Structure formats: structure tokens, C-alpha cells
Amino acid sequence: MSSHENLLQGPAPTLLADDHPTARERLADGVDPVEVAAQDPASSLVWAVLAEGALTAGTPAGDVEAYAYARTGYHRGLDALRRSGWRGQGPIPAAHVPNQGFLRALLALSEAAHRIGEEAEAERCATFLGDSGTSVDEVRALVPTTK
Helix, strand or coil: CCCCCCHHHCCCCCCCCCCCHHHHHHHHCCCCHHHHHHHCCCCHHHHHHHHHHHHCCCCHHHHHHHHHHHHHHHHHHHHHHHHCCCCCCCCCCCCCHHHHHHHHHHHHHHHHHHHCCCHHHHHHHHHHHHHCCCCHHHHHCCCCCCC
16 A cells, blocks of 8 residues: 555445356346246346345245345355355445345345335435445346336
């Protein structure tokens, strides 16, 4: 580090390794997310997809199911972020495809927490998205719409 480097810039963006391309490809090919999760449980994306699907049920059981799926994806993502050098703060760019599973799981966790009455957790998750250099709207735009 040079003596002239700006130390106030904050941490560099965290870009997760593309550790789960097969899971992403299988989901894109329409393979059942439960099957993909069973074969690649470390993929945050597959847990996010399961959570997003459960949220569409619009039932208390679906909301609880979504919460469990999203929490799993969130924790798998935190593990991956830490392995990539993330220290609890700094940008996690949504434009970087391998980051998207974690960010989608975080958004789903916020939404599921809200639905089951965990307002403090819902707010923490939404704040975490902002602190990661993204927004609820930006991450929501990553979720494919059903036809």
C-alpha cells in the first residue's frame, strides 16, 4: 500500500467465485429446484428460487417455508462471502452473477420475515441490501417473472 492511498474509500467490492454454474444452468433449464438443491445445497441461488416460489403461495405455510429456504440461502451466501474475503461490510455488486443468489436470498428473507411478523429482521435485511451497494428494487429486478 502506498502512503498516498485513500484509506477512506472503504472495502473493495466482493465478487463471489462462480462456484455453482451447474445449479444456475439446471434452474435455467427448468429442473425442479428441490432436485437442484439436493445436488448442490451450497448454492444460494437454488435456496433463493425455492424461497421465491414459496412466497408466491400467499399462505402462512408458504411464508414459513420461504423463511426457512431464504435463511438457508442467506447463510450459505454469508459463508461464501467470508471465503471470498468479505469482512462484514462493503459492496456486493448485483451485476456480478455469482452474487445474485445471495442477494436474492437476502431479499426473500426480508419479505418472508415481514410476512411472519419478524419486522426487525425484515428491516435489517433491507438495510443490508442498501449497505451492500444495491437496493430492494435492483435485486427484485433479478427475479424472473412468471409467464
